[in-house]
Amino acid sequence: MTVNGVEHVRDVEPRLLLVHLLRDELRLTGTHWGCDTSNCGACTVWMDGLPVKSCTVLAVMADGRSVRTVEDLEGPFGLDQVQQSFMDCHGLQCGFCTPGMLMTARKLLDDNPDPTDTEIREAISGQICRCTGYRNIVAAIRHAADAEAAGRGDT
Known part of the structure; x- marks a missing residue:
């Protein structure tokens, strides 16, 4: 493999x-x-x-x-935008669920660059976070989507 x-x-x-x-x-x-x-x-x-x-x-x-x-996820120029946004928006606490959340969020944004908060919540519904209550995770994914849109000139 x-x-x-x-x-x-x-x-x-x-x-x-x-x-x-x-x-x-x-x-x-x-x-x-x-x-x-x-x-x-x-x-x-x-x-x-x-x-x-x-x-x-x-x-x-x-x-x-x-x-x-x-x-x-990290590329030659630094952290993936999803990783950076999880840091910027405090989308992690203990960090145990974070790798799975990051991989799920990256796939969501690759497939749907402008998801609604409902779509974000649906995408991460198979992930359990015992620390954050999900608010900051959703905010981090939204932030990543917005940052990537700005980088593409979509805003």
């Missing part, structure tokens, strides 16, 4: 979860392991461009696929 643009070849046990391959074998610890039941969303990564909860994906299911983790 390819992870963040780098090809990896591993022999793995059939029962190994993708989250454990990423964290334990590839040392990409930005993807958090929270529940093993797909409830919290902290382990969200992209597989072939779509968000998946890596605690419910077997590593063997990623054979021949492309996986993107939170480590790949």
